[in-house]
Amino acid sequence: MSEAANPYQSPEVSAIPEKPLAPQVMLTETMLGHLKDASPWLRFIGIMGFIGAAFAALWGVFSIAFAPLIGRTWGESYRTLGLGIMSSALGTGMFVISIVGGLAMFLPALFAYRFGEKIRSYLRTGAERDLEMAFKNNRSLWKFFGIICIINYAVVPLIIIGGIVAAVVSSI
Numbered sequence: 001m002s003e004a005a006n007p008y009q010s011p012e013v014s015a016i017p018e019k020p021l022a023p024q025v026m027l028t029e030t031m032l033g034h035l036k037d038a039s040p041w042l043r044f045i046g047i048m049g050f051i052g053a054a055f056a057a058l059w060g061v062f063s064i065a066f067a068p069l070i071g072r073t074w075g076e077s078y079r080t081l082g083l084g085i086m087s088s089a090l091g092t093g094m095f096v097i098s099i100v101g102g103l104a105m106f107l108p109a110l111f112a113y114r115f116g117e118k119i120r121s122y123l124r125t126g127a128e129r130d131l132e133m134a135f136k137n138n139r140s141l142w143k144f145f146g147i148i149c150i151i152n153y154a155v156v157p158l159i160i161i162g163g164i165v166a167a168v169v170s171s172i
Helices: 029-065 067-081 086-125 128-171
Strands: none
Touching: 029 086, 086 128
16 A cells, blocks of 8 residues: 555645745735724723732732631631631632632733734834734734633533532532
């Protein structure tokens, strides 16, 4: 049997593109106008993301700091249910979730801010490197959101199954 007739053979790709790359496309005035209009909004969204990430991190710090107070406030009702350790676990869980959430908010804010900043820099200087970095940050922003979507679609069914199991166990 020859190599060409093997249906399980890996495909081969030539290292040299078959067609030459497209010539450099210049940005039109309309494109530059849209980039100019988007730049302040991207920087604004980035700054709002930084503020949101800081609030999430502060919430995490406060939740771990106030876990003993929650334990004293709710401790008696938890003890009667046999859940005395719940208050510290609640504070620790809120801390971890808030810190991870803050970090998850920080990265897209950083990419959006850098995208807007590099567009602004490109419009001032005309340096192609600034435009390349702007689009690199744009790609990173959407890649991050794509990864977050994949993680959400993987985790949400597990949470649903866990909730069903917890509901069944608690009803027994």
